[in-house]
Each structure stands twice: as C-alpha cells, then as structure tokens.
Amino acid sequence: MVQLLCSSKVSEKLTQELSKYQIEVNKDSDVALVEQGYELPSEKICIVFDAIEYMDVVKLLVSGIREDMHMMHRFTGLSENKFAVMEPLDVLYVEAGPDGIMAYTKSNRYSIKETLQYYENIWAVKGFIRINKSQLVNLLHVKEIIPWFNSRYVLRIDNDIELEVSKMFSKKLRNTLKL
Incomplete structure (x- = not known):
C-alpha cells in the first residue's frame, strides 16, 4: 500500500x-x-x-x-501440453516472440503468461536484466561477455547459446556488471 x-x-x-x-x-x-x-x-x-x-x-x-511473495519464487510454464512448476534460477533467458513469452531452461522451453516487462520488474532482484527489446537474461548463467562492434556485446550462456545485447541496453549491462 x-x-x-x-x-x-x-x-x-x-x-x-x-x-x-x-x-x-x-x-x-x-x-x-x-x-x-x-x-x-x-x-x-x-x-x-x-x-x-x-x-x-x-x-x-x-x-x-514483493520479494517474499510466493509467485516470485516459483512460476508455471507450459510445454508439450503439460504444466511445469519452476524456479526463476532455472531459466537461462526469457524471450518475447510470435508465440508469446517463452522461458528457456537448459533442457526445454516453456510458454509463460504475463509480459516481458512484468518479468523484468519481478525478477530484477533474481539477477535478470533486459538485453534488448525482446529478451531478458539471467546473469547467473552468463559464461562469457564478448565485446561486439558498435558498443554492443554478445553474451554466451549455458548450452553455448549466444544472445546479443543491443546498443540501447549495453550501457545498463556495463553499469550493472561494472564493466
């Protein structure tokens, strides 16, 4: 209140x-x-x-x-007509695409509700950061940060997935990680 x-x-x-x-x-x-x-x-x-x-x-x-609320600690995702209850820490990255909001783990991808903005707000304390207009990444799963041209970066995360940090969001990444 x-x-x-x-x-x-x-x-x-x-x-x-x-x-x-x-x-x-x-x-x-x-x-x-x-x-x-x-x-x-x-x-x-x-x-x-x-x-x-x-x-x-x-x-x-x-x-x-809201840090202590249950919904911050667990969420549900839909994959292959089955719901799974997961922890945000298991998520590598979240992406908004034509199929809606998807949460990617090491082993699967899940359709999740709400908006990317919602997860950016609620999971910021869990180490998630927006890297471009359609993706959030869990910094706990970032293995390498590769400087890219035009003040951008590429993040290599688990499973050798590479995600590009846009120029607009690279300053926030630098400030967050003190690069």
Whole structure:
C-alpha cells in the first residue's frame, strides 16, 4: 500500500501499473511516492521520483515489497501440453516472440503468461536484466561477455547459446556488471 503525491496524469499511470502487482494506492499508507516538485509529507517514508522515470519507482517497489511473495519464487510454464512448476534460477533467458513469452531452461522451453516487462520488474532482484527489446537474461548463467562492434556485446550462456545485447541496453549491462 502506497500514497501517491504527483500530477493526475502520472497518478493514473502509476495506479494502473501498481495494480498489476496488487499494490494498493491509499492515503493512509506509511510509504509515499512523491513526484519531484511536490511537498514531502512528514512522518512517512518518501520515495521521490522524476515523472519521466515513474516505471523505475514501480520496479523498486516490486523488487523490494514483493520479494517474499510466493509467485516470485516459483512460476508455471507450459510445454508439450503439460504444466511445469519452476524456479526463476532455472531459466537461462526469457524471450518475447510470435508465440508469446517463452522461458528457456537448459533442457526445454516453456510458454509463460504475463509480459516481458512484468518479468523484468519481478525478477530484477533474481539477477535478470533486459538485453534488448525482446529478451531478458539471467546473469547467473552468463559464461562469457564478448565485446561486439558498435558498443554492443554478445553474451554466451549455458548450452553455448549466444544472445546479443543491443546498443540501447549495453550501457545498463556495463553499469550493472561494472564493466
């Protein structure tokens, strides 16, 4: 539960995003999300954010507040008309494609629900990072990082799979891994 102190446009977007993770908006909360330029309430934990970066606040809340929730520790995937219950740590990478969102493990691939953005937010604390517009990779399975042309990288993960980090996401990878 959080209180929002921001413009109506940002409030509408934040309320929509937070509802996806069952985080309620309530004025009586001990935590306040405050857009830069708005007055900070006294006796509350305040998280100040820039309106353009409102999704970063959602990521922060989802990774911190929801860390102990069951759905972060296990998820279900569909493969060959059977559901499997898995741990995020077993996933090498997640990919959005024409068949929907797929989670790839060492031995199989599974169709999973939700969006890539959802898994990026919920699994950030588990070591997952977005590497291009359609893929998240589990950094625990990265074996090699190969510098590529035009400020990009290729990640070699388990099973000798190679994934390309786009130029847009290579800065975040460098900052995360202190390259």
